[in-house]
Amino acid sequence: MLKMGLMEKTTLEKGILEERKDSIRLMESTCSGQGIKCDTDSVSGSVSQRACVYCGARVVLNPITDAFHIVHGPIGCASYTWDIRGSLSSGDDLYRNSFSTDLRETDVIFGGEKKLIAAIEEVALKYHPKVIFIYATCIVGVIGDDVDAVCRTMSSKYGIPVIPVKSPGFSGNKSTGYRMACNAIMEVIKPYKDREKVKGINILGDFNLAGEMWIIKDYLKQIGIEVIAGLTGDSDYESLIKAPGAALNVVQCAGSSTYLAKRMEEEMGIPFIKVSFFGIEDTTSSLIRIAEALGDMEAREKAIELTKRKTAELKAFVNKYKNNLNGKKAAIYVGGGFKAISLIRQFETLGIKTVVVGTQTGKKEDYEIIASLVDSDTVILDDANPAELETFLKEKGADILVGGVKERPLAYKLGIAFCDHNHERKHPLAGFEGVVNFTKEINSSINHPIWDYLKLEEG
Numbered sequence: 375m376l377k378m379g380l381m382e383k384t385t386l387e388k389g390i391l392e393e394r395k396d397s398i399r400l401m402e403s404t405c406s407g408q409g410i411k412c413d414t415d416s417v418s419g420s421v422s423q424r425a426c427v428y429c430g431a432r433v434v435l436n437p438i439t440d441a442f443h444i445v446h447g448p449i450g451c452a453s454y455t456w457d458i459r460g461s462l463s464s465g466d467d468l469y470r471n472s473f474s475t476d477l478r479e480t481d482v483i484f485g486g487e488k489k490l491i492a493a494i495e496e497v498a499l500k501y502h503p504k505v506i507f508i509y510a511t512c513i514v515g516v517i518g519d520d521v522d523a524v525c526r527t528m529s530s531k532y533g534i535p536v537i538p539v540k541s542p543g544f545s546g547n548k549s550t551g552y553r554m555a556c557n558a559i560m561e562v563i564k565p566y567k568d569r570e571k572v573k574g575i576n577i578l579g580d581f582n583l584a585g586e587m588w589i590i591k592d593y594l595k596q597i598g599i600e601v602i603a604g605l606t607g608d609s610d611y612e613s614l615i616k617a618p619g620a621a622l623n624v625v626q627c628a629g630s631s632t633y634l635a636k637r638m639e640e641e642m643g644i645p646f647i648k649v650s651f652f653g654i655e656d657t658t659s660s661l662i663r664i665a666e667a668l669g670d671m672e673a674r675e676k677a678i679e680l681t682k683r684k685t686a687e688l689k690a691f692v693n694k695y696k697n698n699l700n701g702k703k704a705a706i707y708v709g710g711g712f713k714a715i716s717l718i719r720q721f722e723t724l725g726i727k728t729v730v731v732g733t734q735t736g737k738k739e740d741y742e743i744i745a746s747l748v749d750s751d752t753v754i755l756d757d758a759n760p761a762e763l764e765t766f767l768k769e770k771g772a773d774i775l776v777g778g779v780k781e782r783p784l785a786y787k788l789g790i791a792f793c794d795h796n797h798e799r800k801h802p803l804a805g806f807e808g809v810v811n812f813t814k815e816i817n818s819s820i821n822h823p824i825w826d827y828l829k830l831e832e833g
């Protein structure tokens with residue numbers, strides 16, 4: 375059981391809200407024993423780094439390359455999430471467009487259903503889409519458009535799935551949006567739930583941000599395991615509807631996709647395991663565990679052989695960089711718990727201590743693993759805000775922050791190195807190739823001379 379540190383007065387004086395104290399662990403020695411508060415709505419006024427419900431849904435569904443994503447709401451909701459992830463495609467690039475009903479004041483007064491129907495009809499007649507997702511944003515939740523009814527009518531009129539994604543920003547937190555996206559995926563694949571099972575897997579929760587899905591698929595191919603569908607990185611409608619035929623689901627981003635895995639297990643009889651392809655240790659164990667879960671001993675042997683060879687190839691490389699990185703301190707603030715866990719392990723391999731670690735959507739069990747991996751004085755925090763991150767980055771003397779697009783300016787303003795491990799990364803950080811990219815990036819960022827100049831300036 376993770377123990378919770380009581381907030382020290384000095385920290386409260388630095389602007390940490392009283393309502394947030396149970397979501398931050400400072401030191402194990404001052405613990406109440408209740409565990410960290412997480413998996414709940416954000417505290418009002420805390421300016422959480424989480425995005426809204428709609429954004430959570432959009433980031434999960436957007437990588438479906440041949441889908442039309444119609445955002446029913448004011449134009450801001452659409453532009454805010456336009457091309458939000460760098461998800462790569464080996465086929466269609468339709469998903470990189472953004473469509474919106476562009477609701478205005480009169481629509482808010484008289485209702486937006488007519489506009490939504492017109493938008494769906496335009497798309498259906500002009501482009502003959504395979505699947506359309508309709509995102510209901512905040513204002514639609516307020517004015518009460520019957521998005522379900524519109525989608526049902528349009529679906530039967532045009533004979534294509536028109537799927538409602540009910541995601542008003544105020545209706546919960548980012549995790550709610552993930553659930554809405556998972557429900558939408560279920561709507562697409564449920565009609566095919568009785569497909570005969572074949573010996574292959576689905577990869578859930580990888581969004582192919584910089585080609586990770588391709589790297590993982592290549593390893594699996596080398597050990598003789600077929601990937602039926604990737605959800606949703608580099609996916610399309612035809613591959614998605616094959617997903618119910620898989621024998622196993624592997625969940626890479628647990629925060630966004632565990633709910634989908636659970637539904638597929640209950641409703642389609644597909645068991646799942648959680649995996650991570652970040653770092654040597656986790657990539658190795660994930661490949662072996664996938665083979666074991668499928669009961670494929672030949673694939674298991676091949677996985678052991680492949681991972682041994684790759685690990686040996688990387689040994690000299692990691693040792694070389696370790697000399698540059700030993701003793702440095704890292705802060706991690708990412709979306710889900712599994713990624714944070716992998717990053718702590720990766721930093722340890724490089725001789726770097728994790729001094730601050732937090733997530734947007736981590737679960738209790740994730741935080742328990744995190745607490746078992748870090749030192750007792752490491753700050754652990756759930757759903758942090760920028761003020762808290764700033765406080766602890768400074769207090770703990772972090773040399774680098776690993777986070778996403780919203781954390782980058784914070785790190786640079788504080789004169790701290792940064793590594794984007796989310797939407798905007800440009801090179802893959804998964805698998806053994808990812809270890810090389812990650813290590814090089816951490817080294818060049820953390821050891822860049824600019825940080826010394828900034829310290830001189832401050833002095």
Ligand code: SF4
Nearest residue numbers: 426428451511512543
């Ligand atoms: S859904 Fe609501 S919170 Fe989200 S972007 Fe639109 S207006 Fe903003």
